Amino acid sequence: MTAVPYRAVPDTSSWPQCDGVLPGGVECRGRRVEPHTACLAHLPGADRSAYLAGLRPGADLDHRGTHFTEELLSELLTALTEPSTQKPRIGQARFERATFRGTGYRVTYVDDLISPHISEGEIHCATNTLRDVFGAPARWWWER
Numbered sequence: 001m002t003a004v005p006y007r008a009v010p011d012t013s014s015w016p017q018c019d020g021v022l023p024g025g026v027e028c029r030g031r032r033v034e035p036h037t038a039c040l041a042h043l044p045g046a047d048r049s050a051y052l053a054g055l056r057p058g059a060d061l062d063h064r065g066t067h068f069t070e071e072l073l074s075e076l077l078t079a080l081t082e083p084s085t086q087k088p089r090i091g092q093a094r095f096e097r098a099t100f101r102g103t104g105y106r107v108t109y110v111d112d113l114i115s116p117h118i119s120e121g122e123i124h125c126a127t128n129t130l131r132d133v134f135g136a137p138a139r140w141w142w143e144r
Contacts, residue, residue, distance in 0.1 A: 018066075030064070052075055066099075068100045
């Protein structure tokens with residue numbers, strides 16, 4: 001039997017990429033918000049507001065490669081907040097190669113979903129969001 005090499009990093013050309021530019025002149029790899037040519041981070045204010053206003057709790061998201069600030073993440077989660085629970089509800093979400101800056105969390109997405117299953121866990125056991133409890137203040141995002 002021949003082992004197939006595991007590819008941990010998705011091919012960034014597999015999604016339509018933003019036409020924006022990051023600081024330092026680096027091309028943005030964020031997933032375009034259709035029908036626009038920019039990712040959520042680079043959408044102009046009115047277009048971003050319209051996109052967020054169109055989201056409902058439980059909506060599916062595809063923001064691969066997008067650079068999130070604390071403010072942008074808060075705007076997205078607010079748009080997905082369930083009125084009865086005051087907590088966001090997200091459907092299927094794709095955040096491969098997304099970055100989260102200034103949020104107080106270190107997020108790691110695991111593409112190897114078979115290992116936790118073999119180790120008698122399930123898929124949700126392979127994904128974690130860790131709070132920076134030593135930062136000030138160490139609060140949950142919904143408390144901000």
